[in-house]
Amino acid sequence: xxxxxxVVCPFCGCLCDDLVILVEEGKIAGVKNGCALSITKYLxxxxxxxSKPMVRKNxxxxxxxxxxxxxxAAELLANADYPVSYGWSNTSCEAIATGIELMEEVGxxxxxxxxxCHGPSVLGVHEVGHPTCTLGEIKNRADLIIYWASNxxxxxxxxxxxxxxxxxxxxxxxxxxxxxxxxxxxxxYTARVxxxxxxxxxxxxxxxxxxxxxxxxxxxxxxxEVAGVKREHIEExxxxxxxxxxxxxxxxxxxxxxxxxxxxxxxxxxxxRDLNAYTKFVMMPMRGxxxxxxxxxxxxxxxxxxxxxxxxxxxxxxxxxxxxxxDILVRGEADAALIVASDPASNFPRKAVEHLSRIPVVxxxxxxxxxxxxxxxxxxxxxxxxxxxxxxxxxxGVPIHMKKVINPPDGLKPDVEILRMILxxxxxxxxx
Amino acid sequence: MELIVRGGYVYDPANGVNGEKIDIYVKDGKIxxxxxxxxxKVIDASGMIVMPGGVDLHSHIAGAKVNSGRVxxxxxxxxxxxxxxxxxxxxxxxxVPSTFTTGYRYAVMGYTTVMEPASPPLKTxxxxxxxxxxxxxxxxxxxxxxxxxxxxxxxKEGDVDKCITYVGWMINVxxxxxxxxxxxxGVEAWGxxxxxxxxxxxxxxxxxxxxxxxxxxxxxAQELNLPTYIHVHANALGRxxxxxxxxxxxxxxxxxxxxxxxxxxxxxIQFNAFGGDDWSTLRSAGSEISDYVNRHTHxxxxxxxxxxxxxxxxxxxxxxxYELYKLSGNKWVNSDVEAETGVGIVxxxxxxxxYVNAVQWTIGLEVALLVKDKWRLCLxxxxxxxxxxxxxxRIIAWLMSKEARRRTLRRIxxxxxxxxxxxxxxxxxxxxxxxxxxxxxxxKILGLKxxxxxxxxxxxxxxxxxxxxxxxxxxxxxxxxxxxFRRAAYTIKxxxxxxxxxxxxxxxxxxxxxxKITMKDPSRVDQLxxxxxxxxxxxxxxxxxxxxxxxxxxxxxEPINVKAAI
Numbered sequence: 002x003x004x005x006x007x008v009v010c011p012f013c014g015c016l017c018d019d020l021v022i023l024v025e026e027g028k029i030a031g032v033k034n035g036c037a038l039s040i041t042k043y044l045x046x047x048x049x050x051x052s053k054p055m056v057r058k059n060x061x062x063x064x065x066x067x068x069x070x071x072x073x074a075a076e077l078l079a080n081a082d083y084p085v086s087y088g089w090s091n092t093s094c095e096a097i098a099t100g101i102e103l104m105e106e107v108g109x110x111x112x113x114x115x116x117x118c119h120g121p122s123v124l125g126v127h128e129v130g131h132p133t134c135t136l137g138e139i140k141n142r143a144d145l146i147i148y149w150a151s152n153x154x155x156x157x158x159x160x161x162x163x164x165x166x167x168x169x170x171x172x173x174x175x176x177x178x179x180x181x182x183x184x185x186x187x188x189x190y191t192a193r194v195x196x197x198x199x200x201x202x203x204x205x206x207x208x209x210x211x212x213x214x215x216x217x218x219x220x221x222x223x224x225x226e227v228a229g230v231k232r233e234h235i236e237e238x239x240x241x242x243x244x245x246x247x248x249x250x251x252x253x254x255x256x257x258x259x260x261x262x263x264x265x266x267x268x269x270x271x272x273x274r275d276l277n278a279y280t281k282f283v284m285m286p287m288r289g290x291x292x293x294x295x296x297x298x299x300x301x302x303x304x305x306x307x308x309x310x311x312x313x314x315x316x317x318x319x320x321x322x323x324x325x326x327x328d329i330l331v332r333g334e335a336d337a338a339l340i341v342a343s344d345p346a347s348n349f350p351r352k353a354v355e356h357l358s359r360i361p362v363v364x365x366x367x368x369x370x371x372x373x374x375x376x377x378x379x380x381x382x383x384x385x386x387x388x389x390x391x392x393x394x395x396x397x398g399v400p401i402h403m404k405k406v407i408n409p410p411d412g413l414k415p416d417v418e419i420l421r422m423i424l425x426x427x428x429x430x431x432x433x
Numbered sequence: 434m435e436l437i438v439r440g441g442y443v444y445d446p447a448n449g450v451n452g453e454k455i456d457i458y459v460k461d462g463k464i465x466x467x468x469x470x471x472x473x474k475v476i477d478a479s480g481m482i483v484m485p486g487g488v489d490l491h492s493h494i495a496g497a498k499v500n501s502g503r504v505x506x507x508x509x510x511x512x513x514x515x516x517x518x519x520x521x522x523x524x525x526x527x528x529v530p531s532t533f534t535t536g537y538r539y540a541v542m543g544y545t546t547v548m549e550p551a552s553p554p555l556k557t558x559x560x561x562x563x564x565x566x567x568x569x570x571x572x573x574x575x576x577x578x579x580x581x582x583x584x585x586x587x588x589k590e591g592d593v594d595k596c597i598t599y600v601g602w603m604i605n606v607x608x609x610x611x612x613x614x615x616x617x618x619g620v621e622a623w624g625x626x627x628x629x630x631x632x633x634x635x636x637x638x639x640x641x642x643x644x645x646x647x648x649x650x651x652x653x654a655q656e657l658n659l660p661t662y663i664h665v666h667a668n669a670l671g672r673x674x675x676x677x678x679x680x681x682x683x684x685x686x687x688x689x690x691x692x693x694x695x696x697x698x699x700x701x702i703q704f705n706a707f708g709g710d711d712w713s714t715l716r717s718a719g720s721e722i723s724d725y726v727n728r729h730t731h732x733x734x735x736x737x738x739x740x741x742x743x744x745x746x747x748x749x750x751x752x753x754x755y756e757l758y759k760l761s762g763n764k765w766v767n768s769d770v771e772a773e774t775g776v777g778i779v780x781x782x783x784x785x786x787x788y789v790n791a792v793q794w795t796i797g798l799e800v801a802l803l804v805k806d807k808w809r810l811c812l813x814x815x816x817x818x819x820x821x822x823x824x825x826x827r828i829i830a831w832l833m834s835k836e837a838r839r840r841t842l843r844r845i846x847x848x849x850x851x852x853x854x855x856x857x858x859x860x861x862x863x864x865x866x867x868x869x870x871x872x873x874x875x876x877k878i879l880g881l882k883x884x885x886x887x888x889x890x891x892x893x894x895x896x897x898x899x900x901x902x903x904x905x906x907x908x909x910x911x912x913x914x915x916x917x918f919r920r921a922a923y924t925i926k927x928x929x930x931x932x933x934x935x936x937x938x939x940x941x942x943x944x945x946x947x948x949k950i951t952m953k954d955p956s957r958v959d960q961l962x963x964x965x966x967x968x969x970x971x972x973x974x975x976x977x978x979x980x981x982x983x984x985x986x987x988x989x990x991e992p993i994n995v996k997a998a999i
Contacts, residue, residue, distance in 0.1 A: 094562065126505065127505065127507055131505075133766075133768050134768060135974070137770075138770070142624055142625070247624075247625065274758075281626035302499075302503065305531045307504055316514035316524070319511075398556065400562070402986075
């Protein structure tokens with residue numbers, strides 16, 4: 002039995018890097034320091050794996066050689082008029098960079114999972130900006146922590162203990178030096194450990210944010226009650242926000258994907274920005290996939306735009322709603338798709354999935370998923386952070402090198418290598 | 434491959450060459466004494482000027498902060514798409530270009546080396562990833578230390594040697610190049626929403642002053658024998674009257690300079706050379722600053738010239754950017770980095786008819802004209818803070834032509850124009866001066882021995898501009914100067930032609946330089962790492978073992994080996 006220390010967990014945006022993985026005879030035998038999600042992932046990572054590349058023949062997926070699968074993928078993508086690519090948040094930055102090069106080569110669209118989670122957060126940032134910081138700033142300084150429409154005890158289990166309420170930092174040593182406020186539509190696990198729980202009526206985030214902003218500015222609220230919250234409570238919370246030394250607002254998809262969408266975020270950012278006239282206040286989206294922030298980062302430095310990038314004109318174009326892959330699929334415009342490390346068939350809007358099932362799909366993913374069932378070409382890969390190394394970005398933009406813990410099954414290569422093979426093949430076909 | 438650049442007027446100040454017709458020989462990426470003429474490719478540079486490839490020692494081109502700027506500005510990118518070609522990746526330009534576009538546009542201007550001057554240590558891996566994706570140019574980054582908790586704690590404890598060892602360890606593990614200091618202590622204060630006013634103010638909770646931080650880090654850069662001394666963004670940037678803080682900052686390390694050598698580089702001096710008491714009485718303190726620099730040899734400067742128009746300001750000086758957000762009402766990004774530094778980003782339009790902006794415009798040029806020793810001055814806009822680097826040719830024209838300056842002076846806010854001494858300054862830069870401030874001086878300040886000159890053994894990084902010094906009167910025909918410097922006739926990088934007639938014709942990965950420090954007593958480093966282990970765990974949210982960046986992260990890394998004095 003051997004131990005690999007300071008392993009980086011490839012699960013959620015917390016990207017905890019203090020795991021200890023026990024390896025016995027080339028297999029994972031145990032996990033220390035991991036949360037329930039992390040342990041489950043490590044101990045079950047080998048379930049539902051695909052071991053061989055597959056190509057659909059006469060309606061059935063048949064095992065084939067890597068070379069044939071790569072050739073088929075290259076043909077499908079190179080011959081398409083408007084290919085799209087989606088996924089990219091559960092793979093390495095190196096793979097993402099290669100994917101961008103590939104989609105640029107074929108003049109298609111590349112998008113990442115932001116489009117269905119924190120895309121509206123990004124749009125809010127375009128509008129107003131973003132006062133934020135790294136998680137260590139919160140660990141060291143924050144005495145007021147808000148989770149809005151986010152339930153980290155279940156979605157990011159170690160967030161509170163490593164980075165926020167229970168963390169021990171330079172200026173804050175214990176739980177009782179921090180105040181926790183949870184805003185949610187129901188009493189979540191996180192709400193149960195909060196000092197203040199604000200139960201908001203569903204879909205009324207914009208109203209409550211407006212009211213809070215009004216109260217923070219010292220203006221009078223005319224309504225007795227906003228979003229199901231009494232005026233006195235809103236004023237009490239506003240006073241808490243103003244009087245803390247260092248406050249932080251974390252927000253979840255509950256805020257980005259309800260009625261107001263990016264308007265909610267615009268307003269939340271404006272609230273936090275206003276608070277800086279009184280005290281120090283920052284904010285951060287609770288990013289889900291472990292490298293969605295890396296996807297946004299690589300997209301941005303290579304193309305200028307964080308997601309939904311369209312190369313069909315020969316240069317990057319960005320107009321979420323028009324160039325976002327979900328919308329392109331719903332409009333039935335794409336004629337081929339490259340899906341990497343994602344399962345859109347199980348979580349895209351129905352119309353998008355319907356179109357996806359009508360066009361050739363190249364799927365690069367370690368596991369069997371709903372998307373496998375509609376794929377034309379399936380190339381299984383080795384898993385980042387377990388079987389291969391690479392770079393990922395934590396939810397606060399801190400880049401971390403993901404380690405390799407054990408060897409991948411025979412014949413499985415990292416995403417980045419598969420993508421490079423497809424790209425090289427396309428260029429060879431075009432006589433490049 | 435062998436190459437001859439034939440018949441051009443060569444400006445190579447480091448070797449005292451001033452416009453003479455000299456042939457330059459290139460072999461295997463280096464300048465050599467001669468090549469086999471029959472085998473060599475000949476570039477006809479007759480009637481053109483030949484200079485070493487440009488060196489930019491202060492340009493924010495890569496890393497977390499620049500990328501946040503990109504996310505903030507889709508409305509800026511959309512104005513300037515860069516299409517894919519046979520040799521180029523696609524991208525976007527304007528004030529915060531994508532990485533590929535950044536590399537190409539520098540090369541098109543004849544620039545071949547660029548320093549990213551402010552890398553937050555915890556996110557320096559990100560900086561390197563972007564530098565890898567910045568083609569053609571050689572580059573490096575300066576990690577920031579001016580608000581680092583360990584630096585402040587070691588200096589407070591009076592243990593300068595430990596501080597030096599720590600800085601050396603950091604530069605090694607971060608693959609950094611030198612020491613950058615931004616608003617020392619002030620950015621830490623901003624962690625609590627505060628700032629420092631002066632170099633003798635105390636940093637909250639750390640009980641130390643910017644003066645002590647500056648002196649400690651100045652010694653560290655010296656004792657570690659880093660290629661370049663400290664680069665300092667002084668306290669109180671952007672505030673009326675801040676020039677006195679700037680003077681105190683320069684003065685506070687004067688006694689540490691050895692053998693008349695420089696020991697402090699003051700970055701983007703324009704932003705730190707404000708006179709007056711408030712915005713209405715703001716005036717240029719370019720004369721005072723230049724006067725000090727002319728009397729003391731331990732200081733070097735870069736201009737931080739502003740260009741009128743729309744840009745994206747970005748700096749680790751979080752508190753200043755919050756002020757700028759309040760002044761402008763524009764959108765605002767802030768991003769503090771645990772135990773180390775901060776970031777602020779605000780889009781900004783410099784307007785000719787704004788009194789303040791007009792005064793700023795005069796400051797940079799006044800300093801550039803008044804500083805006598807051009808070897809201690811570099812051309813910069815603090816890209817993108819004063820304006821995009823693609824506008825350098827505009828500055829070159831202002832420096833070379835009094836007429837060009839007058840033309841702009843007539844169109845700026847009249848009170849600012851009247852109060853400025855700019856119209857009385859008759860000095861006009863020669864091409865030799867331009868070659869100093871855009872090549873030779875920045876290379877010398879950075880300690881890059883193979884850059885900024887065309888002597889035997891230098892890297893074959895060469896810029897050729899279609900501008901005939903025998904025919905063009907630069908003073909009158911400044912537009913021809915601007916045009917020539919915008920698009921090089923040829924740019925040669927590592928002996929390869931990468932630009933011809935202002936277009937990219939080939940591309941490759943440039944080097945990333947980093948400083949590899951060998952300590953005299955290596956056991957000091959092990960002791961230090963042991964000692965900081967517990968505190969690191971408390972201050973940071975990553976494991977100590979995951980903090981270092983391996984050499985593999987640099988696609989074409991090139992260590993510069995130095996031996997520390999301790």
